[in-house]
Amino acid sequence: MKTLDEAWAWYRAVAERAKRLTHLAKFWDGFPWDQEHDWVEQVARDSVLRQVAANQMEKDAQLVTNELDDLAVLLLFSVFEANVRDLVEMQVRPEVDKLLHPALRSAGEDVLQAITEGSFFRVLEPFKSQVSHYLIETVNQVRRYRNWVAHGRRPLKEDExxxxxxxxxxYQRLKRFLEHLAPPPNVAEEAQAQEHPPT
Structure with a gap:
């Protein structure tokens, strides 16, 4: 998954399937398993469905549902982080490529490395003047929650x-932030021209 929309679509699909499985479990034992129907015989011969019990279906659906929301936040922020790093690198690289002095070029390469591999908190920091403080803080809330989930949801300290x-x-917060990062037209065109030079 490379976009927030794709990650969100995955979450919605999994959530909906877990919901359907829960509803199916309610009716599973009521199906006429002891009667001769073509569809009953087909299910009974199916290697996946023939051993399924209603209570197990319900437990499996609940297991997915219990963990899904936190996993979705983790996935959404991971995709968001990759998108932000890519966008910022695309905006900065043309400026670095213009540098001629070896010292400046080296410093520029260090900046690019920090953008692609360094602290994501520091990548977000410069945008405080471009994006509202409220939006930055809501994104940081997602980041902190993602980190908590990613590190095993450890118990919080008393003052934490x-x-x-x-x-x-x-999804809504991260999407809103990404909308502020759309590269200026001239930067986007220049980056695209470098990737696909005229023949």
């Missing part, structure tokens, strides 16, 4: 606070 984040909140 963590805002819970739902997938829809993460």
């Amino acid at each position: 606070q963590l805002a819970s984040v739902q997938p829809i909140e993460a």
Whole structure:
């Protein structure tokens, strides 16, 4: 998955399938398994479905549902981080390529490395003047929650606070932030020209 929309679509698809499985489990034992119907015989011969029990279906669906929201936030932020790093690198690289002095070029390469591999918090930091403080803080809430999930959801310290984040909140906040990072037309055109030079 390379975009927030793709990650969000994955989450919605999994959530919907878990919901359907829960509903199917309610009716599973009520199907006429002891009667001779073509569809009953086909299910009974199916290697996946013939051993399925209603209570196991319900447990499996609940297991998916219990963990899905946190995994979705983790995935959404991971995709968001990759998108931001790519966009910022695309904006900065043309400026670095213009540098002629070896010292400046070396410093420019260090900046690019920091953008692609360094602290993501520092990548976001310069945008505080470009994006509202409120939006920056809501994105940081998602980042902190993602980090908590990624590190095993360890118990918080007494003085530590963590805002819970739902997938829809993460998706909307991160999407809004990305809209502020769309590269200026001249930068986008220049980057595209470098990738696809005229023949």
